[in-house]
Amino acid sequence: MPLVNSKELFKKAYDGGYAIGAFNCNNMEIVQAITEAAKECNSPVILQVSAGARKYAKPVYLKKMVEAAVEDTGLPIVLHLDHGADFEICKDCIDNGFTSVMIDASSKSFEENIALTKKVCEYAHAHKPYVTVEAELGTLAGIEADVKVEHGAESYTRPEDVEEFVKRTGCDSLAIAIGTSHGAYKFKPSQCTRDPKTGVLCPPPLRFDILEEVSKRLPGFPIVLHGSSSVNQEYVKIINDNGGALVDAVGVPEEQLAKASKLAVCKINIDSDLRLAMTAGIRQDMKEHPEHFDPRQYVGLGRSYVKELVKHKITDVLGSKDKA
Numbered sequence: 001m002p003l004v005n006s007k008e009l010f011k012k013a014y015d016g017g018y019a020i021g022a023f024n025c026n027n028m029e030i031v032q033a034i035t036e037a038a039k040e041c042n043s044p045v046i047l048q049v050s051a052g053a054r055k056y057a058k059p060v061y062l063k064k065m066v067e068a069a070v071e072d073t074g075l076p077i078v079l080h081l082d083h084g085a086d087f088e089i090c091k092d093c094i095d096n097g098f099t100s101v102m103i104d105a106s107s108k109s110f111e112e113n114i115a116l117t118k119k120v121c122e123y124a125h126a127h128k129p130y131v132t133v134e135a136e137l138g139t140l141a142g143i144e145a146d147v148k149v150e151h152g153a154e155s156y157t158r159p160e161d162v163e164e165f166v167k168r169t170g171c172d173s174l175a176i177a178i179g180t181s182h183g184a185y186k187f188k189p190s191q192c193t194r195d196p197k198t199g200v201l202c203p204p205p206l207r208f209d210i211l212e213e214v215s216k217r218l219p220g221f222p223i224v225l226h227g228s229s230s231v232n233q234e235y236v237k238i239i240n241d242n243g244g245a246l247v248d249a250v251g252v253p254e255e256q257l258a259k260a261s262k263l264a265v266c267k268i269n270i271d272s273d274l275r276l277a278m279t280a281g282i283r284q285d286m287k288e289h290p291e292h293f294d295p296r297q298y299v300g301l302g303r304s305y306v307k308e309l310v311k312h313k314i315t316d317v318l319g320s321k322d323k324a
């Protein structure tokens, strides 16, 4: 099966009450870990590439690695541009075989966001084959690639805007802000409560009222959540036990993401959790085996941790197991 766009996958996910994992990748081991996990779970999957990943690995390498994964697994795989900042980067990806792009004009005014998103949609939809477009309304806190939004400067999506936005732009899916956040430090300690027993931070709950209101206004329309790593504490502990220093790293609880997956949310972006699993494996191998100097030894353990994590997400959070 060749690369696919997200249209059919989202329709099935919406109707089936599950979400598809959109995992960021920037090297071979991460691509392999994600797609081998998806293969073992017989799950569709979205591999997404940020501007930072394009800069790090070069677009041609990323494209060829994802094609290799398609050939190796036979799964329905979407190659998606994460956080396209302007028309040019979206066009470049569309012209070079991406099957889906995000235009993120969420930091611009409502009218400017509409104008730019519409321009990308017209170009992407005229392409043969059809390329799907994700847009964003509302702003998330946190850091991703070159995008940094201070806590307090984020803004929830206004449900009263969504129908007009989707109608005027023609976008295929919409990322909304309901309290998720980019990075491994999603919330300030002052926004959280602290578990008295474990000392672990408990973040504020997601705004399911906004999600409900949005989906009421856009029946059948796929919603996307960015910044949805859970910062699983088992990996934070391995990292910190092996020389790392991640203090008060906190994510979105998996139960809340599992709940969102059953609703209108069809795509959940997970990046930081993969980074943490990879780092945990590398740190553990290096600490336990100071004699190792073959990157396959420590990167290999990192890859196996990422694979386990993705299987867990597909099975226990997204609900996309056996949906390929």
Ligand SMILES: [Zn+2]
Pocket: 083, 144, 182, 226, 227, 269
């Ligand atoms: Zn994002």
